[in-house]
Amino acid sequence: KYFAPAASMNAEMRRLKLESMASSGQYLYGLKTDGNWSRAIITPERSALQTRGISKKTGTYGEIQTKVFFWDSIVNAFKDTTVILGEVFLPGKIDRDIGSILRCLDDKALARQKTEKLRWRIFDVLCYEGEDLMNTGFEKRISYIPTVVQKINNPLVEGVSYYEMTDTFFEEMEDIFSKGGEGAVCYKKDSIYIPGKRGP
Secondary structure, three states, X not given: OEOOOOOOOOHHHHHHHHHHHHHHOOEEEEEOOOOEEEEEXXXXXXXXXXXXXXXXXXXXXXXXXXXXXXXXXXXXXXXXXXXXXXXXEOOOOOHHHHHHHHOOOHHHHHHOOOOOOOEEEEEEEEEEOOEEOOOOOHHHHHOOHHHHHHHHOOOOEEEOOXXXXXXXXXXXHHHHHHOOOOOEEXXXXXXXXXXXXXXX
16 A cells, blocks of 8 residues: 555645655655556465455455466466566456456456466565565665566566656756656655555
């Protein structure tokens, strides 16, 4: 979960908040894209690609590893416990388009990817080969992304790129919007990941 500007903040207050963040040197940002959040959990005992939602039928997180073509590359890349956060996406499509595929039964979900396969974009690493990163700052956690992507070695899997949030942030945002981008998600470099809580 992420903080968003309070409804009581007007445009000028929001801009001042962003200016303060940019001048602090404490934030990174990545491009905001539209996809379905997912968590890959790989352990020696069991592995799954989980969704954010809890199944009413099972009472546990939904699983979609049997509905995508990149899962074998992920599960075979790691020998010890690894937890990766990402989003399933299709270039140029929105969350609803991806969800309509993932809600299908396995065979139909795979068949609907005949012309274009679902992709996975990694944006955080919470555990790597048995090394627990939950109490590690965001900047250190994302330093694992290139290694994780390289180990998975699948053209359908990529990592998010992050950039320093500086005083050129607003110009960079204008460039993002002019190219049809949605915006950015800004992260405090030293923030730890707390499940279910809104972090900075």
